[in-house]
Amino acid sequence: MLELDEVTAAYGKSQVLQGISLHVDEGEVVALLGRNGAGKTTTLRTVMGLLPPSGGRIRFAGDDLVGRPPDAVARLGVGFVPDDRRIFAPLTVEENLVLAQRVAGDGSGPWTLARVYELFPALSEQRGQGGATLSGGQQKMLALGRGLVANPRLLLLDEAVEGLAPIVVQRFVDVVREVATSGITLLLADQNLRFARQVAQRGYIIDKGRIEHEDDIEAIWRDERLVRRYLTV
Amino acid sequence: MDAATLLYQGLVGLNVAMSLWLVAAGLTFAFGVLGILNFAHGSLYMLGAYLGFTFYGSLDLDFWLALPLAAVTVGLLGVLLERFFFRPIYHLDEAYHLILTFGFVLILADAVRIGWGGVFLIPPLPSGLAGTVRILGRGFSVYNLFVIAAGLAVAVALWLLLDRTWWGRKVRATASDREMASTLGIDTHRLFSVVFGLAAAIAGLGGALSIPVQVVTPGVGTAIIIEAFIITVIGGLGNLSGAFVGALIVGLATAYGILFFPAIELFLVYLIMALVLLFRPQGLFSGR
Ligand SMILES: Nc1ncnc2c1ncn2[C@@H]1O[C@H](COP(=O)(O)OP(=O)(O)OP(=O)(O)O)[C@@H](O)[C@H]1O
Numbered sequence: 001m002l003e004l005d006e007v008t009a010a011y012g013k014s015q016v017l018q019g020i021s022l023h024v025d026e027g028e029v030v031a032l033l034g035r036n037g038a039g040k041t042t043t044l045r046t047v048m049g050l051l052p053p054s055g056g057r058i059r060f061a062g063d064d065l066v067g068r069p070p071d072a073v074a075r076l077g078v079g080f081v082p083d084d085r086r087i088f089a090p091l092t093v094e095e096n097l098v099l100a101q102r103v104a105g106d107g108s109g110p111w112t113l114a115r116v117y118e119l120f121p122a123l124s125e126q127r128g129q130g131g132a133t134l135s136g137g138q139q140k141m142l143a144l145g146r147g148l149v150a151n152p153r154l155l156l157l158d159e160a161v162e163g164l165a166p167i168v169v170q171r172f173v174d175v176v177r178e179v180a181t182s183g184i185t186l187l188l189a190d191q192n193l194r195f196a197r198q199v200a201q202r203g204y205i206i207d208k209g210r211i212e213h214e215d216d217i218e219a220i221w222r223d224e225r226l227v228r229r230y231l232t233v
Numbered sequence: 234m235d236a237a238t239l240l241y242q243g244l245v246g247l248n249v250a251m252s253l254w255l256v257a258a259g260l261t262f263a264f265g266v267l268g269i270l271n272f273a274h275g276s277l278y279m280l281g282a283y284l285g286f287t288f289y290g291s292l293d294l295d296f297w298l299a300l301p302l303a304a305v306t307v308g309l310l311g312v313l314l315e316r317f318f319f320r321p322i323y324h325l326d327e328a329y330h331l332i333l334t335f336g337f338v339l340i341l342a343d344a345v346r347i348g349w350g351g352v353f354l355i356p357p358l359p360s361g362l363a364g365t366v367r368i369l370g371r372g373f374s375v376y377n378l379f380v381i382a383a384g385l386a387v388a389v390a391l392w393l394l395l396d397r398t399w400w401g402r403k404v405r406a407t408a409s410d411r412e413m414a415s416t417l418g419i420d421t422h423r424l425f426s427v428v429f430g431l432a433a434a435i436a437g438l439g440g441a442l443s444i445p446v447q448v449v450t451p452g453v454g455t456a457i458i459i460e461a462f463i464i465t466v467i468g469g470l471g472n473l474s475g476a477f478v479g480a481l482i483v484g485l486a487t488a489y490g491i492l493f494f495p496a497i498e499l500f501l502v503y504l505i506m507a508l509v510l511l512f513r514p515q516g517l518f519s520g521r
C-alpha cells in the first residue's frame with residue numbers, strides 16, 4: 001500500500017534521511033523504531049508531503065506522492081497524527097473533530113464522532129471546551145480521534161503514547177488494535193518497543209537516517225543485541 | 234457644553250470610526266491568517282475609491298451596483314496579488330513582506346495617476362441617501378448614517394462568518410496551525426487567496442463608500458494605512474475585535490479631540506497609541 005524507495009531528505013544543508021526503503025502492506029501495522037533523532041518523524045513528514053524529499057520515490061496505493069502538497073496526500077487517504085498533538089486551540093474539542101471529518105477527502109467509514117467519544121469518554125465530557133484546555137493526555141486522545149474521523153486508509157502515528165500514564169497507554173493499545181481491526185493500515189513511528197510490540201506485526205529499525213533492520217516485531221523484541229544497539233538509550 | 238453636543242460628536246466619531254474600521258478590518262484579518270502585514274492595504278482602499286468613482290460617477294451606474302462592483306473588482310485583484318506576489322514570500326522574513334507590499338503602494342499610486350489622471354469632482358449623493366436627518370437638534374447627513382450602518386454590517390457579517398460557519402472555523406484553524414490544517418486536507422493556499430481577496434474587497438468597499446463625500450487622490454492610500462496601522466496596534470495585530478475597538482477609540486478620539494483640543498486633535502491619537510505601546514505593547518486584544 002505504501003512503498004518508500006531510497007528516500008532522502010534534508011533540513012537545509014543537513015541530510016537527515018540517507019535513503020529509506022520500506023513498505024507497508026494493506027491491513028498491516030508496521031512500526032518504525034529508533035532512538036531520539038534517528039529520523040522517524042522526518043520519514044513520516046516526508047510521506048505526508050510536509051518535507052519534500054531530495055531523492056527517491058514514495059508510492060501510495062498506485063499514486064506517486066512525491067511533489068504532492070500535504071492536503072493532496074491527505075485527500076488520497078493518508079492521515080497524520082503528530083507527536084506534538086497540534087490541537088487547534090481556537091476551536092472546541094468537538095469542532096476539532098468535525099472539522100477533520102468535513103475536510104477529509106471522502107471521510108465515510110467506520111470512524112464517527114460517536115465512536116471516538118465512546119473510546120475516549122473524557123473527550124465527550126469536554127466536547128464544548130476549547131482544545132487548549134485539555135490535559136496533555138487528553139490532547140493525545142483528541143489528536144488520534146481527529147486522525148480517525150477522517151477515515152484514512154493509512155494512518156501515520158507518531159509517538160502515540162509518549163508521555164502518557166501507564167493506564168492510559170493500555171487504553172491506547174486497545175484503541176490502536178481496534179483501529180487496525182477496522183481496516184485502517186498503520187505506520188507507527190515510536191521509540192517505545194514495549195508499546196509497538198503490543199500493536200504491530202512488523203518493524204523496521206532506523207538509525208541515523210538509514211534502515212538498519214527489518215523483521216517481525218517479536219523477533220526484534222527477542223534480539224537483545226539489536227535492541228541494545230539501536231533502541232535503548 | 235451640553236449633553237446633546239457631546240452625544241452628537243459621538244455620532245461624528247462613530248462615522249470616522251466605521252470608515253477606518255473598513256480599512257483596519259482587512260489589514261488585521263490578512264495579517265492574522267496569512268501573517269503578512271500589507272502596507273498596500275490602504276492602496277486597495279484607494280483603488281476601490283477610484284473604481285467607485287468610475288462606476289458611479291463616470292459610467293453612471295446605479296450606486297447599489299457600483300458599490301459591490303468596486304468591492305469585487307478590488308477583491309479579485311487581491312486574489313491575484315496574493316497568488317502571484319505574496320505566496321512566494323510567506324516563508325521569508327517580515328522585512329521582505331514590507332518591501333514588497335510597500336512596492337505595491339508606489340505601483341498602485343502611479344497606476345491610478347496614469348489610469349485616472351488628475352483631481353475629480355465629488356459625484357452627487359445617491360438619491361435616497363441625500364439630505365440630512367435631525368438628530369439631537371442638529372442635522373446629520375443621511376449618507377454618514379449609512380456609512381455607520383455599512384461598517385456595523387461588515388463587522389457583524391465577519392463575526393458570523395468566522396465564528397459561526399465551518400468556513401470560518403477552517404480559517405481559524407489554519408491561522409493557528411497552517412501545517413496541521415494542511416495535513417487534514419485543507420488547501421491552505423486556496424484558503425489564503427480567498428481570505429486575502431475578502432480582506433481586499435472590504436477595503437475596496439470602504440474606498441467606494443468614500444466617493445460621494447471625499448475627493449480621492451493617489452495619496453489617500455498612504456494616509457489611511459497609517460491610521461489603520463495605529464488602530465491595529467491599539468487593538469492588537471491580527472485581532473478583528475481589537476481592530477473594531479481600536480477604530481472606535483481612534484474615531485471617538487478624533488471627534489472629541491476636535492471639540493476639546495482642536496490644536497492637537499491628531500496628537501491625541503498618537504498619544505493613545507504611545508500609551509498602549511508603553512503599557513500593553515501586544516495591544517488591547519492580544520493575539521490573533
Ligand atoms: N526542523 C528541523 N531542522 C533541522 N533539523 C531537524 C529538524 N527536525 C529534526 N531535525 C534533525 O533531524 C534528525 C532526525 O529528527 P527526527 O525528528 O526525524 O527524529 P526522530 O527519530 O523522530 O526522533 P524522536 O524520537 O526524538 O522523535 C535529528 O538529528 C534532528 O536533530
Ligand SMILES: [Mg+2]
Pocket residue numbers: 040041042083158159
Ligand atoms: Mg520524532
